[in-house]
Amino acid sequence: MKVIGSPLGERDIRSLKLGEQVLFNGDMITGRDEMHIRALSLARGGGDVPREILGSVLFHCGPIMRRSGEGWEVVAAGPTTSSRMDSLEPEMISRFGIRAIIGKGGMSREVSEAMAATGCVYLAATGGAAVSLAEGIKKVTGVEWEDLGMAEAMWKLKAERFGPLTVAMDSSGGSLYENVRLSLRR
């Protein structure tokens, strides 16, 4: 299986094909509804956001974490439903240059357009495969905005052979979800 690693450049992203399966190595951050809201409201007000957001691989995930010594251990970390972030993601992508989004269920046409404009892909992780996916997270390197709660905080993670991930929305407007939707037999 193809392995991709951070930092991901626009060329790397644009070379990924719809339906292809990949594993991911390197740095990623988690973010759900509240993280998106906070990052955007800070940026809109001219404030600083944690630098890890810039050019990031953003994992839609609210993990279960356990304290271990000084740091944290990942107990379970599967993707959350990405469409909840549909209204916030285009601005996230264009402001922060997000390179890849890992989630489940897919995202809207507007998100797809924002992805195509800057070079970003949507990688589908198997929903609920939280124990297997946690195995691909070697280290929790930090956490921001812990006041948002365990699920909503922004966790900084180091991944190794994280996946398998399916390129479900590519950087030229293609979407497996859209293809399936259009050919559904009702």
Place this chain on the structure above:
Amino acid sequence: MIKMPESTEDVVVKLLRLANTKLPADVGWALEAAAGWESDPTAYSQLGAIMDNSRKAEFLGRPMCQDTGLPVFYVRGKFDSSLAGEISRGLARATQEIPLRPNTVDPITRENHGDNLGGGMPIIHYKPTDDPFTEISVLPKGAGSENMTRLGMLDPAEGVEGVKRFAVDAVLDAGGRPCPPGIVGIGIGGTSDLCVAMAKEALLRPVDVPNEDPALDRLEQDIFVALNSSGLGPMGLGGSTTVLGVRIRSAYCHTASLPVAVNISCWATRRATARITAEGVEYHQGAAP
């Protein structure tokens, strides 16, 4: 209340651990069977990842999904008013010990106290009976699937066809969001509130136990076939496995109404039951009647 061989609080912790770490056998078998007939490679890889994950969760004693949901409790038999407190304490302890993800927040301020409790929590449905036991079942329900819930107050003239169309549309419109292939709970009849409650309670019946009502059994099969020929597939990425089962519960309704509710459950349909008698506690995952 039955005299307890162990505290109810302990029983609740064990129940939550069992439900979250071990997939019920009927669900596991249904996934195996689905993988056997799935020819789409993406779909097959999704099913493989799910089964692999479930085995690891059981082996490591970890929650199979990070969304340990809101546990919905069903209590049946003999019990008294102390039970709610015991269940709450058990849930708070399980949140620390297993651990479960702290999911409950104030709906307006979104404040999270970290213990899975809070106003109105946990959700407990009571059914007092004269049986010589207390039975507690738990159904941890994640938000990915719960958010796809639909209630339709159909016109009686729409009939069974209307019910079927409503259920199929609810599942197909949800797409990959509720982590298919799962189980579709359907409530038919009652009032709006009873209808939604039935749709959820229907998920307690294992997929290998047929509906006692022949007409509803046929309807379950019809909807099952319609959904699995739709092409939606595991995680909405295409394939021939969209659901593992369809479960219906019904009640009489007003002559002018035809309520239908759909409560989708993900592949991680988690359930566990403890039957407490004077002799001991028996645990199983084949759910309550």
